[in-house]
Amino acid sequence: MSDQASSSGRPDTWQAAFDLIRTRGHEYRAEPFRLASGQLSHDYIDGKYAVDTGERLAVVSRAVADLAAANGIEFDAVGGLTMGADPLAHGVAMVTGKAWFSVRKEQKTRGREQWIEGTRLQPGTRVLLVDDVISTGGSTELALERIAPLGVVVTGVIPMVDRGDIAARRFAAHGIPFHALVGYRDLGIEPVKDV
Template sequence: MNEKRKALLDIVVAGGLTHFDEPVELASGELSRDFIDAKHALARGSDLRLACEVIADIAAEAGVSFDAVGGLTLGADQFAHGVAMVTGARWFVIRKQPKGRGTDKWVEGAALGPGVRVLLVDDVITTGGSIRLACERVRAEGAEVVLATTLVDRGDIAARYFDEAGVVYRPVFTYHDLAIVPVGG
């Protein structure tokens, strides 16, 4: 792990990882004594910039170039905007439900379509439900998902999904890095 990633890990652990005596319910419905609040951990602009630079580095290390970066709101928003700022790519977010008025779009920000290469991002993944939905929505728009990443992957389910889907998946950190018990099957 390079210096930049080590500094980011320290920020995530110090500012976003809480251990509870009793299990708490996660967005996935799974239970865990370890809770990761990535939004709180990266609330300072310089910390978010570091995280976005690391994500851009991961894409470069994987040999992947992308035109747009985003994912499902709210976990992807800060990374979509930040990675776009540090790389010059376009950003987008995917609504959980279409707006129901106006253009009634699922995707806000950059237009996605054939020929657009997408970096999918999320903050914390347990079972991968949000990022899988984002992948399906991006593909439904005709764009190609060339890489998926998350700040923290709490288990192994998302890696299996992306392997089966033929998408390169590189989490910034895993449960191993945070020394927490994995969640999910």
């Protein structure tokens, strides 16, 4: 893991990750489209396209792991709500050797009838929540609500891209550190607004 961080507090691995997100994950559309938050935007962000090969996933995952380390976020497992969090959770687990998990949107109806796949989270497990793109943080907060009854300790939230300032406030209210790898200001796009 890189112990080097720039004067901006970003890890040295940030620029390569940002370049992938900017060139592969962001596209401007002449016709506005509706975000999950219900707002309209011309800026489409597909974080999964920025990490669609093992090499690109490793670059972005290393930057996320380095950002966590630079901010003192220690974790035993990394995950979030499927499907947005899955590639990043797997990638960060690969580059750090930590466990990964995925929170289902619907409870499994057979077998163990569980909400969470991957590692079995135990009380006291330190967890890093990730996502590809966050607009308001609702999906990540849902993942938090699903894992909280297990007695885990959520040590931080790091999305690949944060489209606004809403999620930072949302997780601050939970007392959870929030650090986006890339923000709307980095991409030069309009932020998602409180509605």
